Amino acid sequence: MLELLREAESMDLRGIGQVLGRGFSLRCPRCGTAPLFRGPFSMYPDCLSCSLRFEREQGYFVGAIYINYAATAVTAIVGYFALDHFVGMPRTQQLITWSTFAVFFPLFFFRYSRSLWLNLEYFLNPEHSRGEQVGGPRG
Numbered sequence: 001m002l003e004l005l006r007e008a009e010s011m012d013l014r015g016i017g018q019v020l021g022r023g024f025s026l027r028c029p030r031c032g033t034a035p036l037f038r039g040p041f042s043m044y045p046d047c048l049s050c051s052l053r054f055e056r057e058q059g060y061f062v063g064a065i066y067i068n069y070a071a072t073a074v075t076a077i078v079g080y081f082a083l084d085h086f087v088g089m090p091r092t093q094q095l096i097t098w099s100t101f102a103v104f105f106p107l108f109f110f111r112y113s114r115s116l117w118l119n120l121e122y123f124l125n126p127e128h129s130r131g132e133q134v135g136g137p138r139g
Contacts, residue, residue, distance in 0.1 A: 019123045023115045028052055029122035036115055043114065054118060061114055063121070068106050068113035076102055 019029070028034045034049035046053050055061065076098045083089045089097070 015123060019119045020116075023119040024112060026111055026115045029119040036118070037111055041110060052122075061117060064113040064117035067117055068109050071109055071113065072102055072105050075105065 018032075022029055022032050026036050028036065028047040028050060030052045031047060031050040034047045035044070036054065037043050043054055045055065079101070080094055080098055083094060083097070
């Protein structure tokens with residue numbers, strides 16, 4: 001636990017900026033050049049440039065679901081109160097607006113949540129990523 005605190009203290013803002021930059025640009029966390037996705041919802045299994053394995057184990061991207069849910073919930077809650085306070089939109093309209101938002105925003109943010117999860121995990125745990133067999137069989 002003490003080691004984690006020391007590592008957290010040594011993290012600089014440039015590293016966090018790089019994580020966010022590569023996360024929002026949908027690029028590999030190791031090399032930053034290759035794209036993560038080949039289609040709207042399908043990822044490459046490995047980086048096309050440096051061969052970093054993206055999905056390290058079954059269920060690896062469950063954390064991305066939490067990121068997506070949190071982004072959707074926070075945006076909807078803040079948006080509800082902002083529209084209520086500044087515009088005075090009726091509750092029925094608010095319900096329709098934010099229900100529609102809650103259906104479509106997670107679809108849009110899916111790629112970004114996966115990318116942010118992958119980049120954050122690589123930033124916090126690069127040793128695990130270096131120790132993997134590159135291009136080897138998955139088990």
